[in-house]
Amino acid sequence: MSDQKAAPRPPIESGCPDGFQYMHPSMRKNYGQWKFHEHPRPGVLRHVAHSGDEIWTVRVGTQRILDSYSLRKLTSIGDEFADGYLRFTLRSNVEYMVTKEAQVAPLIKACEDAGFIVGGTANSVAMISHTQGWLHCDIPGTDASGVVKSMMDELIDDFKECNMPNRVHLTTSCCQINCGGQGDIAINVQHTKPPKINHDLVANVCERPTVVARCPVAAIRPAQVNGKPSLEVDEKKCICCGACFPPCPPMQINDPIHSQLAIWVGGNHSNARGKPTFQKLVAAGIPNNPPRWPEATAIVKQILKAYREGAKDWERINDWIERIGWPQFFEVTGLPFTKYHIDNWKGARASLNASTHIRF
Ligand code: SF4
Ligand code: SF4
Numbered sequence: 001m002s003d004q005k006a007a008p009r010p011p012i013e014s015g016c017p018d019g020f021q022y023m024h025p026s027m028r029k030n031y032g033q034w035k036f037h038e039h040p041r042p043g044v045l046r047h048v049a050h051s052g053d054e055i056w057t058v059r060v061g062t063q064r065i066l067d068s069y070s071l072r073k074l075t076s077i078g079d080e081f082a083d084g085y086l087r088f089t090l091r092s093n094v095e096y097m098v099t100k101e102a103q104v105a106p107l108i109k110a111c112e113d114a115g116f117i118v119g120g121t122a123n124s125v126a127m128i129s130h131t132q133g134w135l136h137c138d139i140p141g142t143d144a145s146g147v148v149k150s151m152m153d154e155l156i157d158d159f160k161e162c163n164m165p166n167r168v169h170l171t172t173s174c175c176q177i178n179c180g181g182q183g184d185i186a187i188n189v190q191h192t193k194p195p196k197i198n199h200d201l202v203a204n205v206c207e208r209p210t211v212v213a214r215c216p217v218a219a220i221r222p223a224q225v226n227g228k229p230s231l232e233v234d235e236k237k238c239i240c241c242g243a244c245f246p247p248c249p250p251m252q253i254n255d256p257i258h259s260q261l262a263i264w265v266g267g268n269h270s271n272a273r274g275k276p277t278f279q280k281l282v283a284a285g286i287p288n289n290p291p292r293w294p295e296a297t298a299i300v301k302q303i304l305k306a307y308r309e310g311a312k313d314w315e316r317i318n319d320w321i322e323r324i325g326w327p328q329f330f331e332v333t334g335l336p337f338t339k340y341h342i343d344n345w346k347g348a349r350a351s352l353n354a355s356t357h358i359r360f
């Protein structure tokens with residue numbers, strides 16, 4: 001006992017390790033010293049440093065949630081063809097870096113022979129960035145990975161070829177309140193019914209003040225049901241956001257029919273380098289229809305087709321829509337324009353998270 005007091009267990013340090021130790025040596029050496037970069041072909045970038053060193057980057061699309069078999073394949077390609085290094089991008093792409101042009105073609109061949117797709121750079125449709133989904137999160141209303149897989153199967157040519165006016169970032173989100181809803185085109189869950197409360201469980205599982213505080217429109221109140229402490233929802237006020245479900249799972253809101261998908265355009269990925277613009281709802285009430293989600297994919301393809309045909313070079317989706325106008329966007333995409341698409345809420349400009357810029 002006295003020994004334990006003398007040498008207490010040290011805290012376990014966790015968190016993000018120093019990334020430099022994992023970098024390709026040439027990247028480490030030339031960190032912050034790059035002169036220029038170019039884009040010799042889809043899926044390949046060439047960076048040249050002031051020292052004269054070069055790095056050729058080959059980008060390969062993968063699913064976000066990787067099985068160990070694919071990981072082993074990817075790392076063995078890296079060992080054999082790419083100096084033993086690889087990195088993962090935010091959009092679940094793998095990037096290999098090599099220092100000589102002669103290494104690029106064999107590396108691409110090895111990736112393609114193993115079934116991976118090279119692309120996703122410059123003015124292509126990049127890999128859809130998607131949220132954790134069922135594997136890591138406790139509140140999804142759909143399987144983001146499944147939506148992404150089905151969509152990217154149909155957009156594979158737009159990933160491989162640079163045939164868009166500018167880059168296109170797509171995102172999916174598997175609940176209505178959290179990560180993933182900011183792409184040029186965002187596919188987000190939309191709940192359409194208030195939560196159903198399992199009163200028998202509330203008293204055992206939920207901290208009621210936390211749940212009451214969580215509701216953005218103050219629709220939840222403490223209540224006694226069958227003599228037990230529980231909660232009640234004012235359904236007239238409820239905006240079906242789902243924010244009460246994470247702290248109180250007995251307030252079930254996910255539903256195979258009434259948790260649907262909605263598609264938004266112009267999120268803050270579009271205007272990261274310009275002034276804040278908008279993020280607007282294009283289509284709502286799209287069936288959450290596994291395993292291939294054909295209705296949502298069809299709408300995304302309609303938007304991309306009209307954008308490819310109508311936008312000027314370098315216009316992102318938000319620039320194109322701003323130039324042609326919101327009603328015209330519906331004309332050229334063939335999607336229905338309804339009264340709900342007219343944003344007449346005065347406060348929206350200041351409060352909607354439509355930009356990556358800091359606001360006060
Ligand atoms: S979008 Fe929502 S459900 Fe999906 S991983 Fe993020 S927090 Fe979880
Ligand atoms: S779904 Fe959202 S608005 Fe409705 S009760 Fe829950 S937190 Fe409140």
